[in-house]
Amino acid sequence: SSELTQDPTVSGALGQTVRITCQGDILRKYYPSWYQQKPGQAPVLVIYDKNNRPSGIPDRFSGSTSGNTASLTITGAQAEDEADYYCYSRDSNGDRWMFGGGTKLTVL
């Protein structure tokens, strides 16, 4: 089966642009979705279907894919964006799905 690899930690200054990446060969075939999880809460969808945001998600969140790497970009990171972020995709091996290992974002 495939794998999705994320950096365990990413940090950026308040107001700066931060990028969280997700690598995997399956991303050449499928677009991932992205989830934000704050402590004690369920994950929340932030980006889906290439680069779409659910209602209520600020437009500073955007998604892109190039080759085997997908990126979640936060343009002008805010303190409330500190959270864990996960990418998610269908697996190449049958009707299964998978998550990346997650990235903990710290906004300095």
Add this chain to the structure above:
Amino acid sequence: QVQLVQSGTEVKKPGASVKVSCKASGFTFTNHFMHWVRQAPGQGVEWVGIINPSGDWTNSAQKFQDRISMTRDTSTSTVYMEMRSLTSEDTAIYYCATDHSNSDSSAWWLDPWGQGTLVIVSS
């Protein structure tokens, strides 16, 4: 509003089974596949399994295949996940989530998620 409401905390002994429920409201339940995802303490999220809209097809991660059952009751818009032969490694929060997809763009996403059910396995 669109929401998934899960059953409450479960405490089980090793070797026991647990059945978690997830009741949907605010959307057409019979139009959607439903997933289960779990998160062990301090760990990332892990995909557990999926059930189709009619409930006659399921699939799960390889590691759970021989000890998990997923069902759904369309009359109550509820999905269930039963896991057998529990060990301490199954201690986790279990989430249900609603599947969406776009076959044109080959994209899948989960929204909304239930609030989670804590399953504790301890002797």
